[in-house]
Amino acid sequence: MAYLQHDVSGQFGDVRGGPRQLARAVQRTFEGFGSKASRFKAHDVVYYQGDEAKRLYQLVSGTIMLFKLLPDGRRQVVEMLRAGDIFGLASGEEYDCTAETLTEASLHEVNLKQVEGSTEMQRQLMKCLTNQMSSLHEHTVLLGRKSAVERVASFLMYLVPNRGGGVGCLGPDPALAEDTCDLQLHMTRQEIADYLGLTIETVSRVVSDLKRRGVIRIDRADKIHLNRVCSLCQMTGIH
Amino acid sequence: MAYLQHDVSGQFGDVRGGPRQLARAVQRTFEGFGSKASRFKAHDVVYYQGDEAKRLYQLVSGTIMLFKLLPDGRRQVVEMLRAGDIFGLASGEEYDCTAETLTEASLHEVNLKQVEGSTEMQRQLMKCLTNQMSSLHEHTVLLGRKSAVERVASFLMYLVPNRGGGVGCLGPDPALAEDTCDLQLHMTRQEIADYLGLTIETVSRVVSDLKRRGVIRIDRADKIHLNRVCSLCQMTGIH
DNA sequence: CGCAAGTTTGATACCATTCAACTCCGGTGG
DNA sequence: CCACCGGAGTTGAATGGTATCAAACTTGCG
Known part of the structure; x- marks a missing residue:
């Protein structure tokens, strides 16, 4: 050190x-x-x-x-x-x-x-x-208590500045809030999985699914663009 | 109040x-x-x-x-x-x-x-x-990261005085440590389930299974006697 | 006794895991 | 330049553990 x-x-x-x-x-x-x-x-x-x-x-x-x-x-x-x-x-x-x-x-x-x-x-x-x-x-x-999708959604929302995927969520008002966001994860799928109590494959599958649904775009494995922050927020289990 | x-x-x-x-x-x-x-x-x-x-x-x-x-x-x-x-x-x-x-x-x-x-x-x-x-x-x-059995075993060990189901575990030496114990849970199956991230049915099934295996005895729903503390401790996932 | 709440048990469904194969990407060296 | 390699990630098929739904049981108590 x-x-x-x-x-x-x-x-x-x-x-x-x-x-x-x-x-x-x-x-x-x-x-x-x-x-x-x-x-x-x-x-x-x-x-x-x-x-x-x-x-x-x-x-x-x-x-x-x-x-x-x-x-x-x-x-x-x-x-x-x-x-x-x-x-x-x-x-x-x-x-x-x-x-x-x-x-x-x-x-x-x-x-x-x-x-x-x-x-x-x-x-x-x-x-x-x-x-x-x-x-x-x-x-x-x-x-x-959360499902795999809810965990991944919560995790991504947790990385959104000024949101926290939680109580302070601004709600689905595209007029007031920016509804897109660029995230830099700095974590491998394994680290995400170990954080969310899932396996690496499940994390990968959920992320792919979010991409297929158009909620996110994957620029690189650890660079994810959120197309619809509010949609994602709806998937956290908090709403 | x-x-x-x-x-x-x-x-x-x-x-x-x-x-x-x-x-x-x-x-x-x-x-x-x-x-x-x-x-x-x-x-x-x-x-x-x-x-x-x-x-x-x-x-x-x-x-x-x-x-x-x-x-x-x-x-x-x-x-x-x-x-x-x-x-x-x-x-x-x-x-x-x-x-x-x-x-x-x-x-x-x-x-x-x-x-x-x-x-x-x-x-x-x-x-x-x-x-x-x-x-x-x-x-x-x-x-x-723990299975249902490991969760219930950990929970029961957590209630054993001077053990904590963890680091301080005395190990399987029946000569040194009392290997039986009476526990008073003060919790319903629902509360236990909500603590362990399981359903009430799963908790009940695991407890019944531990009874069947002779590891515990159920005196009342919330009064459980541990027949073999060490065996139970082995099931916590910590060993 | 008979109800109500809590618990147990059974049958089935489903979600996440497991195991395996494949893809993608960056780096290295012929 | 490109073939090769290794690591990380993705995808598929099958399995299994836990949830779900439903019914029976136990216990305490008016």
Whole structure:
């Protein structure tokens, strides 16, 4: 792992809000407070499930996934993180998930001790955790109760800026809202499948079906154009 | 809702550790700090999904479930809470889940303002949230990747004191560990199904099958005796 | 006793998985 | 330049696990 001193504060501007249920400003929680900046390439592991949990991280830019493995190799991606999100909290001595980058990513990292000493950090950290908890709840519903089509539709809507596929959906009013959107997934079909609790084939089939129905257009495997955002939103199970 | 002044501090003794991955002491986080005690009957709603989120709660004794509903009636129980757990945090203005008691329950409740003013409270709150987050991760794996049998087995193990069906499992050594256990579920088959992402019939079938195989004995629908804890543990998918 | 709610069991249907073959694409080297 | 290769993705056919629908059973209680 390379720890580069690198000024990343300006990159918060990249975030265009959104994928959480409610748009929220990205918190610079860990900036200052003696945090250390670090940078990772795509597909790097920040830490492994089982590693000693001694650091806390905040994602500054890029995307990271947290996943867990079962002994027989089954994998479940439990969280998809983006700018502002916190990770690395552990209830025991060890991390309960592996953290792996999907894209280039820059982080702020702090010692657990530092957090315990700072009221301000704790205050902001709580806000981040609350948001992530809410996302986890939403994802729990997806995994427990949604069909394959609903899962993929929810996933795509989750990537639409200022939508979140959920409560804040603007509804089918083409006059007010842009009804098309370009998405860059940064994920393989396998990663999507492991996130949605499906197999790679099922994800592929659903995506092909959405294409056949004219809801989306596939430019490259990981570049998808949404022709009709509202139609897609109707398929999430939330309406 | 009835807010009774009631001293419940002694009831922490009821908790025999356990259902989290790692045994942990129950935190009296909200005791003092100007918190108000309240008490609920079984099957009471503490708040509804969509209610204005103005209070934070800590469960002192009893069991509470948090669930979300899809518009067509599908329900997913997203968290099962027990003594020490915190609930009521919301990323927006409204609660994202409904909180309903499974048993009689006593709570401590505080205003959000009070929490923001207390460093000590925030510190302890973070510890609680970390534990709950870890449980959510575990449950995500269950919903995304486990079979019906594995889900039910995991659920039952989750109720075994000092086990948690997980990392802390003592392994198949009948000499060291008690290999039987009596469980009181406090949940209907429907609630279990909605927690495990299954149907009521599937839960019933799996339970009947475990009985047929001699792994469990059913005393009443919600009173289950585990004949062979280790065998059950082997069925969770964790081994 | 007889109802009502919860649970169990059976028959069948269907959705997602599994296994296998094929396509597509980018990179490499003859 | 193009043949070849490997990895990722797509598609097809068959299977199987869980859902669905329906009926019978159990339990508690007025």
